[in-house]
Amino acid sequence: xxxxxxxxxxxxxxxxxxxxxxxxxxxxxxxxxxxxxxxxxxxxxxxxxxxxxxxxxxxxxxxxxxxxxxxxxxxxxxxxxxxxxxxxxxxxxxxxxxxxxxxxxxxxxxxxxxxxxxxxxxxxxxxxxxxxxxxxxxxxxxxxxxxxxxxxxxxxxxxxxxxxxxxxxxxxxxxxxxxxxxxxxxxxxxxxxxxxxxxxxxxxxxxxxxxxxxxxxxxxxxxxxxxxxxxxxxxxxxxxxxxxxxxxxxxxxxxxxxxxxxxxxxxxxxxxxxxxxxxxxxxxxxxxxxxxxxxxxxxxxxxxxxxxxxxxxxxxxxxxxxxxxxxxxxxxxxxxxxxxxxxxxxxxxxxxxxxxxxxxxxxxxxxxxxxxxxxxxxxxxxxxxxxxxxxxxxxxxxxxxxxxxxxxxxxxxxxxxxxxxxxxxxxxxxxxxxxxxxxxxxxxxxxxxxxxxxxxxxxxxxxxxxxxxxxxxxxxxxxxxxxxxxxxxxxxxxxxxxxxxxxxxxxxxxxxxxxxxxxxxxxxxxxxxxxxxxxxxxxxxxxxxxxxxxxxxxxxxxxxxxxxxxxxx
Numbered sequence: 001x002x003x004x005x006x007x008x009x010x011x012x013x014x015x016x017x018x019x020x021x022x023x024x025x026x027x028x029x030x031x032x033x034x035x036x037x038x039x040x041x042x043x044x045x046x047x048x049x050x051x052x053x054x055x056x057x058x059x060x061x062x063x064x065x066x067x068x069x070x071x072x073x074x075x076x077x078x079x080x081x082x083x084x085x086x087x088x089x090x091x092x093x094x095x096x097x098x099x100x101x102x103x104x105x106x107x108x109x110x111x112x113x114x115x116x117x118x119x120x121x122x123x124x125x126x127x128x129x130x131x132x133x134x135x136x137x138x139x140x141x142x143x144x145x146x147x148x149x150x151x152x153x154x155x156x157x158x159x160x161x162x163x164x165x166x167x168x169x170x171x172x173x174x175x176x177x178x179x180x181x182x183x184x185x186x187x188x189x190x191x192x193x194x195x196x197x198x199x200x201x202x203x204x205x206x207x208x209x210x211x212x213x214x215x216x217x218x219x220x221x222x223x224x225x226x227x228x229x230x231x232x233x234x235x236x237x238x239x240x241x242x243x244x245x246x247x248x249x250x251x252x253x254x255x256x257x258x259x260x261x262x263x264x265x266x267x268x269x270x271x272x273x274x275x276x277x278x279x280x281x282x283x284x285x286x287x288x289x290x291x292x293x294x295x296x297x298x299x300x301x302x303x304x305x306x307x308x309x310x311x312x313x314x315x316x317x318x319x320x321x322x323x324x325x326x327x328x329x330x331x332x333x334x335x336x337x338x339x340x341x342x343x344x345x346x347x348x349x350x351x352x353x354x355x356x357x358x359x360x361x362x363x364x365x366x367x368x369x370x371x372x373x374x375x376x377x378x379x380x381x382x383x384x385x386x387x388x389x390x391x392x393x394x395x396x397x398x399x400x401x402x403x404x405x406x407x408x409x410x411x412x413x414x415x416x417x418x419x420x421x422x423x424x425x426x427x428x429x430x431x432x433x434x435x436x437x438x439x440x441x442x443x444x445x446x447x448x449x450x451x452x453x454x455x456x457x458x459x460x461x462x463x464x465x466x467x468x469x470x471x472x473x474x475x476x477x478x479x480x481x482x483x484x485x486x487x488x489x490x491x492x493x494x495x496x497x498x499x500x501x502x503x504x505x506x507x508x509x510x511x512x513x514x515x516x517x518x519x520x521x522x523x524x525x526x527x528x529x530x531x532x533x534x535x536x537x538x539x540x541x542x543x544x545x546x547x548x549x550x551x552x553x554x555x556x557x558x559x560x561x562x563x564x565x566x567x568x569x
Contacts, residue, residue, distance in 0.1 A: 094241075149510045284528055286300050303569060369392050372393055504537050
């Protein structure tokens with residue numbers, strides 16, 4: 001570790017510190033600064049400015065040296081991150097390479113990371129579903145982990161609050177397991193997707209097929225224009241960074257908004273080593289930071305700290321924040337910090353063909369698909385596994401292979417002959433958080449900034465295997481009911497982590513003996529530190545989690561500021 005930077009303490013003191021600039025960190029920055037608090041955002045990666053730092057966003061396929069593909073050497077050097085669907089030649093610069101930031105896999109785990117201002121909000125798949133009370137009451141009903149300290153009614157107003165600002169396209173479907181939100185106009189299912197929707201509605205009472213809900217501006221409102229954003233062009237090149245601001249990211253939305261207040265200080269290349277705990281004051285007083293480039297150490301101070309470093313790194317920071325009061329990590333009186341970690345099961349896939357609608361085809365690049373909300377074990381336990389799964393669904397018209405030479409080949413490439421429809425689905429299964437699924441610090445190995453390497457120890461269990469089999473059985477039957485042919489089932493056997501939906505380790509709960517955070521995302525044992533990213537999650541549900549992180553963050557900042565004004569923080 002480098003020497004301590006002795007720059008004046010006053011210059012390094014703020015009203016609030018936010019660790020991380022991704023989806024939840026950006027929201028914390030926006031909310032604090034809008035409420036008039038001087039706010040420091042610490043980002044361990046480099047600076048990325050909206051528009052300015054999207055180098056590939058308007059490049060044509062032929063402008064890439066390898067036409068967008070990965071070289072064999074690059075795949076060999078990056079066996080983990082190269083598995084990610086978005087890790088391609090046009091977005092390599094937004095991903096952490098395997099050798100740059102090592103970690104220890106006690107069991108196989110694919111940790112996909114984006115260290116830059118905006119984090120993975122530049123790269124996420126932008127699917128945004130609300131949770132319902134089927135999710136918030138699930139642990140108590142089904143007898144696993146601990147009860148959530150909140151219910152849907154507690155977070156519903158905050159879902160509305162963030163949806164209006166972020167811009168969420170979707171249809172009001174009236175489903176109790178998937179509450180409606182504040183939607184912009186939905187994207188549309190194509191003809192085969194609508195056909196499948198109708199077939200499922202006639203064959204099943206409980207298996208709706210809807211258009212996915214996504215953070216894309218289909219019809220921007222004034223609040224979006226005020227952010228400098230414009231309508232989604234449906235280019236489906238989102239992983240490059242969107243020059244239109246058509247999809248929600250910290251870079252295009254919350255961070256520039258916070259910057260306009262004059263209250264934001266954004267510090268990139270700031271690797272957070274630990275949170276400083278003052279034994280006499282019995283609270284956290286600041287954050288210890290290592291400059292990513294110079295390795296110099298600096299301490300920053302604030303009366304309230306939000307930890308939004310993304311789930312795994314948030315656990316790491318808290319575990320590394322040791323003191324005489326907290327020898328096992330900040331707030332870790334019950335020894336549960338880093339435990340009950342979970343993810344989503346994305347192993348199941350099914351593909352088929354359909355011979356109908358031969359007079360129709362698809363065009364454009366809709367950056368979204370159909371969605372089948374969870375239908376298993378909703379109202380009662382009906383299977384031999386706990387909880388359930390949601391599924392994506394999509395259809396597209398394929399083209400017959402081009403043949404011939406010269407002019408004949410050119411004509412076929414210019415006007416390809418349509419083939420059959422390809423249809424497909426993928427599974428999004430809820431996994432059960434377990435005490436043995438955990439994150440720990442290596443006792444001796446450290447990275448180049450003096451931070452202990454992280455051990456990741458988790459795997460699929462019998463519940464996951466039973467759920468996977470049920471997805472295959474049910475979806476195959478649904479495909480057969482729709483008249484699809486050439487049905488192929490695939491278990492990708494991918495390691496946990498490639499879903500990029502890491503959750504838990506600093507879970508919320510009612511009892512300090514069994515949880516780390518209260519109903520306001522506040523550490524039970526250190527009440528001026530809050531966690532509102534994926535680390536706070538008590539269970540995983542089947543929905544994409546990012547919208548819930550945003551809502552929890554806005555809600556927690558509102559509470560924290562009110563408590564500060566009362567003198568309670």
